[in-house]
Amino acid sequence: MIRFFKRNPFWVVALVAILGAVIYWGLIATDRYVSRAHVVLQTPEIMPTGMNVSSLLAGTSGSGDLLLLKDHLESVHMLRTLQNKLDLRSHYSSTDIDRFARLESKDLPMEMFHDYMKGRISIVFDDYASLLKIEVQAYTPEMAQAITRALLDEGEKHMNQMGQRLAEEQVFFIDKQVEELEGRLFAARDDLLEYQNEHGLVAPTQTVEAIFETVSRLEGELAVLKARITAQRSYQSESSPEIRRLKAEAQALEQQIGIEKRKMAQENGNSLNRVSAEYQTLELKAQFALDLYSNALTTLESTRVESARKLKQISILEYPTLAEYSTRPDRLYNITVFVIFAMLFAAIAQLIATVIRDHRD
Numbered sequence: 001m002i003r004f005f006k007r008n009p010f011w012v013v014a015l016v017a018i019l020g021a022v023i024y025w026g027l028i029a030t031d032r033y034v035s036r037a038h039v040v041l042q043t044p045e046i047m048p049t050g051m052n053v054s055s056l057l058a059g060t061s062g063s064g065d066l067l068l069l070k071d072h073l074e075s076v077h078m079l080r081t082l083q084n085k086l087d088l089r090s091h092y093s094s095t096d097i098d099r100f101a102r103l104e105s106k107d108l109p110m111e112m113f114h115d116y117m118k119g120r121i122s123i124v125f126d127d128y129a130s131l132l133k134i135e136v137q138a139y140t141p142e143m144a145q146a147i148t149r150a151l152l153d154e155g156e157k158h159m160n161q162m163g164q165r166l167a168e169e170q171v172f173f174i175d176k177q178v179e180e181l182e183g184r185l186f187a188a189r190d191d192l193l194e195y196q197n198e199h200g201l202v203a204p205t206q207t208v209e210a211i212f213e214t215v216s217r218l219e220g221e222l223a224v225l226k227a228r229i230t231a232q233r234s235y236q237s238e239s240s241p242e243i244r245r246l247k248a249e250a251q252a253l254e255q256q257i258g259i260e261k262r263k264m265a266q267e268n269g270n271s272l273n274r275v276s277a278e279y280q281t282l283e284l285k286a287q288f289a290l291d292l293y294s295n296a297l298t299t300l301e302s303t304r305v306e307s308a309r310k311l312k313q314i315s316i317l318e319y320p321t322l323a324e325y326s327t328r329p330d331r332l333y334n335i336t337v338f339v340i341f342a343m344l345f346a347a348i349a350q351l352i353a354t355v356i357r358d359h360r361d
Contacts (some may be wrong), residue, residue, distance in 0.1 A: 014346035021338040030097045031326030032137045035144035038318040040131045041065050063130055069155050070123050076114050081154050091143055141323040148320035156314040174300045181293040188286040195282055222253040
């Protein structure tokens, strides 16, 4: 056996390494406790047209929000928050932890501390189930559970802050638009009232329609009267009292028709057709401003309701567990894997050395 090891030093190295691995993982490695949680993000489905209990409870966010949450939970900012709340550096750099597993120093740079914590905090996105699987390793079960809970609380707070900030910006912008449109509506309304007062007409368009109806009626009466005059001429002379009376009535009707027509259309001055056209323009502007203002108010209320939907609620499928015994490191698995690879590397190294020796001979 001694002769074999002298001729095959690589196996000696492998056995020494295996012995060291057995001693470390079997006797020295500090127990680590694992806390797990499975979560999904939910958002309330509130419809602007009405709300009911079912709409408030329905709805789950897509994978995009979960990936954003995962990225935030793994960020340096989150690590700083956990450090401020739970003092992770003191826990993971405790002298009770074996030298190979503990944090080198409490004053380690943040980048190195972040790399170290990547091996203690695992966050996996399950695309099939659309959920996040969180696993935290610590050297006491209470600390592992506390870190997991803090991750969930801070993650939900961050997602809500993102949604609320966007919603507030949208509401603020639309609210400014509503104020501008309200001023535009009041200005259009004041112009309309001022125009009505200036011309002493509440509804010029209706006045024009009434005059047009009057003219039509008078022209109808005039046509009937002229027909009677023609009929009277067939058996009475022009100087007869009846024909003279009828002619006087026809002349009066023609004069009245002329007066009414001049009210509607004049070359100079404020004719009713001009007043009506200008009034219609002002009325359309006022109506358009009212429609814009009404739509803006509807949009504002819809946006305020929509802002409630931007609140993200972390729904916990598996609450942060409190470990009853340590599951890390997996001592038997680590030793087995290390033995296999050590023997494999020793065999490869021995084979290479034998090939080199044979070529030299």
